Amino acid sequence: xxxxxxxxxxxxxxxxxxxxxxxxxxxxxxxxxxxxxxxxxxxxxxxxxxxxxxxxxxxxxxxxxxxxxxxxxxxxxxxxxxxxxxxxxxxxxxxxxxxxxxxxxxxxxxxxxxxxxxxxxxxxxxxxxxxxxxxxxxxxxxxxxxxxxxxxxxxxxxxxxxxxxxxxxxxxxxxxxxxxxxxxxxxxxxxxxxxxxxxxxxxxxxxxxxxxxxxxxxxxxxxxxxxxxxxxxxxxxxxxxxxxxxxxxxxxxxxxxxxxxxxxxxxxxxxxxxxxxxxxxxxxxxxxxxxxxxxxxxxxxxxxxxxxxxxxxxxxxxxxxxxxxxxxxxxxxxxxxxxxxxxxxxxxxxxxxxxxxxxxxxxxxxxxxxxxxxxxxxxx
Ligand SMILES: [Zn+2]
Numbered sequence: 001x002x003x004x005x006x007x008x009x010x011x012x013x014x015x016x017x018x019x020x021x022x023x024x025x026x027x028x029x030x031x032x033x034x035x036x037x038x039x040x041x042x043x044x045x046x047x048x049x050x051x052x053x054x055x056x057x058x059x060x061x062x063x064x065x066x067x068x069x070x071x072x073x074x075x076x077x078x079x080x081x082x083x084x085x086x087x088x089x090x091x092x093x094x095x096x097x098x099x100x101x102x103x104x105x106x107x108x109x110x111x112x113x114x115x116x117x118x119x120x121x122x123x124x125x126x127x128x129x130x131x132x133x134x135x136x137x138x139x140x141x142x143x144x145x146x147x148x149x150x151x152x153x154x155x156x157x158x159x160x161x162x163x164x165x166x167x168x169x170x171x172x173x174x175x176x177x178x179x180x181x182x183x184x185x186x187x188x189x190x191x192x193x194x195x196x197x198x199x200x201x202x203x204x205x206x207x208x209x210x211x212x213x214x215x216x217x218x219x220x221x222x223x224x225x226x227x228x229x230x231x232x233x234x235x236x237x238x239x240x241x242x243x244x245x246x247x248x249x250x251x252x253x254x255x256x257x258x259x260x261x262x263x264x265x266x267x268x269x270x271x272x273x274x275x276x277x278x279x280x281x282x283x284x285x286x287x288x289x290x291x292x293x294x295x296x297x298x299x300x301x302x303x304x305x306x307x308x309x310x311x312x313x314x315x316x317x318x319x320x321x322x323x324x325x326x327x328x329x330x331x332x333x334x335x336x337x338x339x340x341x342x343x344x345x346x347x348x349x350x351x352x353x354x355x356x357x358x359x360x361x362x363x364x365x366x367x368x369x370x371x372x373x374x375x376x377x378x379x380x
Pocket of ligand 1: 145
């Protein structure tokens with residue numbers, strides 16, 4: 001097998017759509033990761049390294065390849081997601097993978113097929129050169145990062161062993177060692193429907209929700225002044241959607257809101273939901289029902305990642321001259337990896353400001369430097 005160049009590799013990945021349906025049961029072009037998974041399988045087979053596929057959901061599989069270094073003293077996990085966000089509203093052809101001015105354009109170029117290209121390039125170089133004293137590297141390409149984190153959860157459930165992990169996301173080649181987590185759930189009020197000309201005969205679920213919302217508003221204000229994480233700030237809560245009623249001449253019997261709760265290290269989504277229910281029930285007597293969490297991702301806790309932060313920092317300095325260690329507002333797979341006992345930080349080429357955008361792109365030169373840094377990290 002020839003070593004594909006970085007532009008060729010990234011073009012191959014971007015031109016294979018892997019759009020996350022974000023909930024609805026959508027299949028076929030351009031949805032789901034199967035085209036990228038098949039490409040990666042061919043790639044690892046040609047490279048002649050051991051790999052496994054893990055079924056996560058119908059047509060959705062993680063693929064995990066291994067570089068085994070004789071006499072290695074450590075094992076590093078490199079994790080990267082295969083899926084992208086949807087392409088609605090994009091102003092460029094999402095899958096043309098066009099290169100202009102040293103930038104490759106397309107859905108996933110920045111988030112995170114550029115990072116995947118860097119990991120594949122460094123991994124391939126390790127396999128080809130087999131440097132003495134290199135670490136073992138497990139390269140795990142997972143599904144469903146953009147919606148419910150099924151891929152990384154399955155990877156960790158299978159019991160992977162590594163000393164530390166690098167999770168690819170666009171960080172402009174800096175180290176991200178802390179971020180908040182998120183938990184989401186729906187809350188509903190119920191009433192009794194009747195004709196709106198005799199509202200006294202019914203119970204208005206929207207009015208009930210009004211009272212509950214006032215209590216939630218107060219609860220959110222209380223949360224904002226609870227002890228904050230020194231780098232991430234306090235936990236927060238926001239109501240992002242509301243839905244209720246069928247027509248203007250019917251007293252509504254149901255109203256639903258959707259809650260987004262940002263978690264700091266040490267908090268669990270489950271615990272946050274229970275705390276919310278207990279406190280809001282003290283603040284209002286109006287009855288409401290909370291659904292189970294439909295999504296939860298913990299915060300990335302930096303307290304155990306000293307070793308990986310230091311070694312990755314050394315590798316970045318060797319290529320870039322210096323580096324920064326940052327906390328960011330967005331969530332990643334790194335927190336799930338850390339919570340499973342493998343300290344993880346986030347690192348990759350590209351700028352998060354270009355992720356999920358209508359003309360997403362990445363600078364090819366940054367991918368090359370990221371690959372160099374990852375290779376150095378494995379051979380320090
Ligand atoms: Zn991403």
